[in-house]
Amino acid sequence: MAFDFFSLxxxxxxxxxxxxxxxxxxxxxxxxGAGACFSTPxxxxxxxxxEQNARAEQARLAEHIRVHPTDYDTTYxxxxxxxxxxxxxxxxxxxxxxxxxxPALSRARKELGxxxxxLGAYQLSAQHLRRALAAxxxxxxxxxxxxxxxxxxxxxNEASRWYGRFQVGVRSQSNANFFPSNDLFRVGGxxxxxxxxxxxxxxxxxxxEVAHDYDFQNQNGDRFETRISGYATxxxxxSEYNVGLFSISAGPRLALAPDSLPGVTVxxxxxxxxxxLGNINYLNSxxxxxxxxxxLGPIFSVxxxxxxxxxxxxxxxxxxxxxxxxxxxxxxAYLTAYAKPVDDxxxxxxxxxxxxxxxxxPQSFNQIEAQGLLRxxxxxxxxxxxxxxxxxxYGRVFQLQFDSANLFLDPFRARRDVxxxxxVAFEAPITPNFGFATAFEYSRNWSxxxxxxxxxxxxxxxxxxxx
Amino acid sequence: xxxxxxxxLLVSGLAIACATAQAETVGNVGAVxxxxxxxxxxxxxxxxxxxxxxxxRERIETSSEGSAQIVFRDTSTMTVGRNxxxxxxxxxxxxxxxxxxxxxxxxxxxxxxxxxxxxxxxGANVRTPTASIGVRGGTALFWTKSPCGGQLVVIQYxxxxxxxxxxxxxxxxPGFGVCVSGNGDISEPFLVPPEWIAxxxxxxxxxATQHGGAVNLPNNPDANQQLGQxxxxxxxxxxxxxxxxxxLNLIWTGNTFVESQSSVNNLPLxxxxxxxxxxxxxxxxxxxxxx
Numbered sequence: 001m002a003f004d005f006f007s008l009x010x011x012x013x014x015x016x017x018x019x020x021x022x023x024x025x026x027x028x029x030x031x032x033g034a035g036a037c038f039s040t041p042x043x044x045x046x047x048x049x050x051e052q053n054a055r056a057e058q059a060r061l062a063e064h065i066r067v068h069p070t071d072y073d074t075t076y077x078x079x080x081x082x083x084x085x086x087x088x089x090x091x092x093x094x095x096x097x098x099x100x101x102x103p104a105l106s107r108a109r110k111e112l113g114x115x116x117x118x119l120g121a122y123q124l125s126a127q128h129l130r131r132a133l134a135a136x137x138x139x140x141x142x143x144x145x146x147x148x149x150x151x152x153x154x155x156x157n158e159a160s161r162w163y164g165r166f167q168v169g170v171r172s173q174s175n176a177n178f179f180p181s182n183d184l185f186r187v188g189g190x191x192x193x194x195x196x197x198x199x200x201x202x203x204x205x206x207x208x209e210v211a212h213d214y215d216f217q218n219q220n221g222d223r224f225e226t227r228i229s230g231y232a233t234x235x236x237x238x239s240e241y242n243v244g245l246f247s248i249s250a251g252p253r254l255a256l257a258p259d260s261l262p263g264v265t266v267x268x269x270x271x272x273x274x275x276x277l278g279n280i281n282y283l284n285s286x287x288x289x290x291x292x293x294x295x296l297g298p299i300f301s302v303x304x305x306x307x308x309x310x311x312x313x314x315x316x317x318x319x320x321x322x323x324x325x326x327x328x329x330x331x332x333a334y335l336t337a338y339a340k341p342v343d344d345x346x347x348x349x350x351x352x353x354x355x356x357x358x359x360x361x362p363q364s365f366n367q368i369e370a371q372g373l374l375r376x377x378x379x380x381x382x383x384x385x386x387x388x389x390x391x392x393x394y395g396r397v398f399q400l401q402f403d404s405a406n407l408f409l410d411p412f413r414a415r416r417d418v419x420x421x422x423x424v425a426f427e428a429p430i431t432p433n434f435g436f437a438t439a440f441e442y443s444r445n446w447s448x449x450x451x452x453x454x455x456x457x458x459x460x461x462x463x464x465x466x467x
Numbered sequence: 468x469x470x471x472x473x474x475x476l477l478v479s480g481l482a483i484a485c486a487t488a489q490a491e492t493v494g495n496v497g498a499v500x501x502x503x504x505x506x507x508x509x510x511x512x513x514x515x516x517x518x519x520x521x522x523x524r525e526r527i528e529t530s531s532e533g534s535a536q537i538v539f540r541d542t543s544t545m546t547v548g549r550n551x552x553x554x555x556x557x558x559x560x561x562x563x564x565x566x567x568x569x570x571x572x573x574x575x576x577x578x579x580x581x582x583x584x585x586x587x588x589x590g591a592n593v594r595t596p597t598a599s600i601g602v603r604g605g606t607a608l609f610w611t612k613s614p615c616g617g618q619l620v621v622i623q624y625x626x627x628x629x630x631x632x633x634x635x636x637x638x639x640x641p642g643f644g645v646c647v648s649g650n651g652d653i654s655e656p657f658l659v660p661p662e663w664i665a666x667x668x669x670x671x672x673x674x675a676t677q678h679g680g681a682v683n684l685p686n687n688p689d690a691n692q693q694l695g696q697x698x699x700x701x702x703x704x705x706x707x708x709x710x711x712x713x714x715l716n717l718i719w720t721g722n723t724f725v726e727s728q729s730s731v732n733n734l735p736l737x738x739x740x741x742x743x744x745x746x747x748x749x750x751x752x753x754x755x756x757x758x
Contacts, residue, residue, distance in 0.1 A: 070683065089543075089582050101673075101678050102684040152705045219656045346702075373712045
């Protein structure tokens with residue numbers, strides 16, 4: 001049963017066909033991109049037909065166990081199929097019945113606890129999971145699953161909730177100083193060979209996020225969200241590129257109109273960032289924004305938003321005006337979209353438009369960017385690991401267009417870049433609080449000025465702790 | 468005389484047969500701990516047993532040890548707790564989500580309703596002595612004599628609208644409830660203490676010696692084999708789990724800083740004017756980075 005995502009032979013025929021279709025869809029997504037995944041008519045049609053078949057099978061099983069309530073094998077099949085179809089209430093009713101027959105059936109109690117969590121009934125969920133754990137007769141795999149998720153479920157019942165994730169590790173970069181691919185620089189409209197060279201390097205890095213939700217404990221689910229993140233690197237050779245970055249955002253997330261627009265929330269927020277480069281203060285920013293989260297049915301949600309920031313950049317050197325970043329203001333309009341067609345697959349995309357108004361007008365710019373990440377969770381090869389592992393192919397592409405030519409670089413040509421990056425992230429929780437993560441990424445930047453044509457291949461690896 | 472008696476018997480038999488045929492089975496007893504009794508309309512009290520059909524307008528009563536789960540044709544379930552008295556007012560279901568209507572009355576005791584085809588669309592209705600509750604979705608708990616000092620209604624999924632002549636309230640967040648006092652006042656929604664939920668669950672569950680009418684009990688080894696080893700989804704306990712894209716954006720931001728500064732550092736200096744000293748600092752190559 002290792003890697004259950006790819007091993008469906010133990011399932012009954014209909015859900016197996018259903019899930020096989022989903023797998024095929026995932027493969028299409030990975031191979032041809034998210035757009036192909038969701039626009040493929042054959043895939044969509046198969047999905048609908050197989051779901052209809054699965055629902056027909058569920059109805060048949062329901063009819064059978066209604067008059068034969070002690071047919072346990074059929075009841076278990078019904079629970080599994082109902083869960084796959086996200087008909088969690090049907091599963092709850094069947095599991096409650098099994099527990100009436102045998103209140104010591106801790107395996108059913110564990111499944112019931114997780115189904116209540118899926119419904120958002122965290123109090124009931126925690127009560128059942130604690131009882132299942134206390135029974136002491138679950139096997140190690142089931143115990144590990146409860147121990148991995150129960151702390152988070154119990155946290156949902158508290159007004160003040162903290163979450164944290166930290167990673168330390170090593171990162172290698174093939175082009176740590178972003179040196180142009182062909183060694184060419186344009187200076188004053190003339191191409192020149194650089195005097196430096198491309199440098200690869202390793203760094204030690206620390207990446208951390210702390211999130212705090214203060215739940216106002218009203219019916220709307222209103223809460224105050226604080227998000228703190230930090231990232232620091234210590235280059236092994238190019239210490240002038242050591243990065244230190246600390247950002248914070250805070251604001252309330254409020255239900256907009258719970259009766260007429262259920263689930264729609266708005267979040268006004270303030271945000272700030274301080275950073276260092278080469279161990280010297282580099283960029284500070286502060287601003288405010290808002291976003292609106294709009295669920296579009298059980299699978300999709302979108303989050304449009306807008307943000308303003310004031311930037312203060314301390315670029316060092318003889319020619320700071322050639323730098324990409326400069327002091328000024330940025331206006332950012334963005335749209336994040338989420339899709340979760342099945343439990344273990346989540347697609348996240350972000351589109352953004354940034355207008356940078358800098359104090360030095362040639363450095364003012366427009367940037368449009370698209371990012372996408374397909375998160376696929378799968379069962380790890382060891383039963384005793386309670387949490388799923390994750391593989392996430394991702395990509396980004398952007399276009400950066402400066403307002404006017406920089407006289408120092410090319411008096412007749414305004415800089416225009418097109419960049420992209422693609423990679424894959426992998427995360428493997430081992431215990432409820434510790435795991436291991438790695439990522440591979442290749443990035444490329446094309447520019448109409450040779451100075452900014454560069455590529456870079458990076459690998460990050462290191463342990464992860466979370467609470 | 469004899470012929471008249473036979474004819475009379477035949478007519479009576481047909482009438483009974485017709486009445487029985489018309490008494491539609493709307494659900495079945497899914498589990499039962501004794502004592503739980505049912506009283507179908509126009510019939511005498513009967514002891515409920517596993518799998519037996521339940522009819523419209525049937526009243527179900529349980530003793531201090533009794534409980535029963537009724538499974539309706541739309542897959543919704545109603546668990547009647549100890550010392551309870553519930554009547555199936557009506558149930559109509561045409562097989563499509565939301566196609567039908569469902570109503571039960573809770574005269575006293577504890578009730579758990581887990582929704583099915585009817586409640587997913589039109590909503591089901593639960594009447595208590597002092598309020599009418601429309602459940603859409605949905606999963607809800609009801610308790611007539613609760614620690615809140617009145618009737619307690621708790622939503623666990625979906626939404627519930629509680630109304631009577633004194634006003635109305637809507638429950639939409641799992642774990643929230645309202646208290647309806649004896650004179651009909653409906654409280655503001657509040658987060659129900661977990662102890663109250665646990666007390667309701669205890670009143671609805673079998674104790675260690677009860678088995679819901681089953682002779683052969685379900686066991687963990689079979690459950691393990693049939694339910695498999697599939698783990699719950701990663702975000703089950705934290706729907707707002709941090710995004711991997713957030714992490715990547717943090718790293719990309721760091722990259723942008725380095726790229727921005729390195730575009731200055733990497734730039735070869737323009738040839739200095741003749742007879743002038745080189746400028747300080749600017750464009751100085753980083754240590755050890757000379758070709």
